Amino acid sequence: MHRFLERLHAPERPVLVFDGATGTSLQQMDLGPDDFGGAALEGCNENLVVTRPDAVQEVHRQFLEAGCDVIETDTFGATSLVLAEYDLQDQTYELNVKAAQLAREMADRYSTPEKPRFVAGSMGPTTKLPTLGHVGFDAMRDSFAEQARGLLAGNVDLFIIETCQDPLQIKAALAGLEQAFAAAGERRPVMVSVTMETTGTMLVGSDIAAVVAILEPFPIDVLGLNCATGPEQMKEHVRYLSAHAPFVVSCIPNAGLPENVGGVAHYRLTPVEMKMAMHHFIEDLGVQVIGGCCGTTPAHIAALAELAQEMTPAERPVRTPQAQLQRPLLGAEASAASIYGTTPYHQDNSFLIIGERLNASGSKKVRELLNSEDWDGLVAVARGQVKENAHVLDVNVDYVGRDGEKDMHDLVSRLVTNVNLPLMLDSTEWQKMEAGLKVAGGKCLLNSTNYEDGDERFFKVLELARTYGAGVVVGTIDEEGMARTADRKFAIAQRAYRDAVEFGIPAHEI
Incomplete structure (x- = not known):
């Protein structure tokens, strides 16, 4: 187990404190164009690790002196997608390595056996929202993977994917991390x-x-909130995470809501006020990781570090590193999800209703709409099923003579923002399923999972489910065809269940 996880899951359950606002701290240094490497690079904080490493390490030093446990690398925008805006995309790997090394040096300087200090590799959201089509999944994943490789080479202790504004962006970042790992x-x-x-x-x-x-x-390992608002506006979200998230919960708020004062963002929450607000989160909601985002200074972090020494988080169930593969739900509910909301698999007053009309294999109308590429018409079919109280929408674009991967991409990318129900991606070809998964930020189901083409395709669908965070719907079909008797159906179901669980798909997703 990594030493950060050993600390996080220690019997005494310590409250761990992240640092404060890097941008706020750098702004207070009154840096000019020359500090950034020229007027064209002014504002690119990530380039300061090369042009002014002393300034970056001074920020780290101030927060370490204040008593934080974790400092973040100066890499919030250090992906090629963002650095391209400064024509620095070719330096992505090197900038991340350098930033991690600078933070590592400072953390090691302050670390003691009694109070170890850690380095978190910061991975910001970029400036693009994949759900809205600003960037493709593969490009975003690869950009994060490159950043992660640099941070790993610089020896960070953990990664923080932060200020996330789009679930699909999170999935791309997680996929990039897996590539780097x-x-x-x-x-x-x-x-x-x-x-x-x-x-x-x-x-x-x-x-x-x-x-x-x-x-x-x-x-x-940790799920929480940061940025946009102060702790007051985060209360209900943190309360939900505390009750339902199976992970350690974090809260890293701004120093209150930003106010425009003379054209500059101003944050009014004092260190004492932030300490008082976070007291409730720790004592009542079991928050174990705290810190500060925009507007927070070393004084804010010192107040939080003092609070951390005084408190033990309320007990709540969390997944331990040893239980990650089993994925116990704990307070979570087995559900599918659109990008907007959830649909539990187990309905209180109904069985789970799957809308099957958006199916080119079984609907002449859908085939005609697909052939004419009438995307609005297809979305209208989906909306009609929403009105008829479907819980999940099946999407099947299998139609001989058409590019099914493109059709799945084009249709699903429209459905995710126009329909508030989860999607069930349905195809005999796993490539089409993956095309849909790359544009669906929600939690999908994968239909037509069976052994008709043997083990290879079955396990490929399981791999997609694991990579993109989906559930699977298994049909009782094997190499001999569709099962006709109860005994054959049961035997195939047993085989599929065993294979899926051994592959790492938990029972509640089958």
């Missing part, structure tokens, strides 16, 4: 921190229940 042959702990706007949802409209349902399948 596989290449390095080792893992690091993972923390995900989402941003809930004053509207009560993420920027693309996801509520906190959807966040939990979408992220529950993934091997993350």
Whole structure:
């Protein structure tokens, strides 16, 4: 077990404190264009690790002196997608390595056996929302993978995917991390921190229940909130996480809501006020990881570090590293999800109703709409099933002579923002399923999972489910065809259940 997880899951359950606002601290240094490497690079904080490493380490030093346990690397925007805006995309790997090394040096300097200090590799949301089509999944995943490789090479202790505004962006970041872990042959702990706007949802409209349902399948260690608001506006979201998230919960708020003072964002929450607000989260809701986002200074972090020494979080069930593969639900509910909300698999007053009309294999109308590429017409079919109280929408674009992967991409990318129900991606070809998964930020189901083409396709669908966080619907079909008797159906079901569980798909997703 990594030493950060050993500390996090120690018997005394310590409250761990992250640092404060890097941007706020750098702004207070009154840096000019020359500090950033020229006027064209002014504002690119990530380049300061090369041009002004002393300034970056001074920020780390101030927060370490204040008593934080974890400092974040100066890499919030250090993906090629963001660095391209400064024509620095070719330096992505090197900037991340350097940033991690600078933070590592400072953390090691302050670390003691009694109070170890850790480095979190910061991975921000980029400037693009994949759910809205700003960037493709593969490009975003690869950009995060490159960043993660650099941070790993610089020896970070954990990763924080932060200020997340789109569930699909989180999935791309997690997929990028998995690529980096596989290449390095080792893992690091993972923390995900989402941003809930004053509207009560993420920027693309996801509520906190959807966040939990979408992220529950993934091997993350800490889930929480940061940015956008102060602790007061985070209360109900944190309360939901405390009751339902199977992970350690974090809360890293701004120093209150930002106010425009003379054209500059100003944050009014004092260190004492922040300490008082976080007291409730720790004592009553079991929050174990705290820190500060925009507007928080070393004084805020010192107040939180003092609070951490005084308190033990309320007890709540969390997944231990040893239980990650089994994925116990704990307070979570087995559900599918759109990007907007959740649909429990077990309905209180009904069976789970799957809307099957959006199926090119079984509907002449859908085939005609698909052939004419009438996407609005297909969305209208989906909306009609919503009105008729379907719980989940099956999507099947299998139609001879058409590019099914493109059709699945084009249709699902429209459904996710126009329909508030989860999707069941249905195809005899796993490539089409994956095309849909790459544009569906919610938690999908994968239909037509069977042994008709042998083990290879069956396990490929399971791999998709594990990679993209989906459930599977298994048909009792094997190499000999569809089972006709109860005994044959039961035998195939047993085989599928055993194979899926051994592969790492928990029982509640089968």
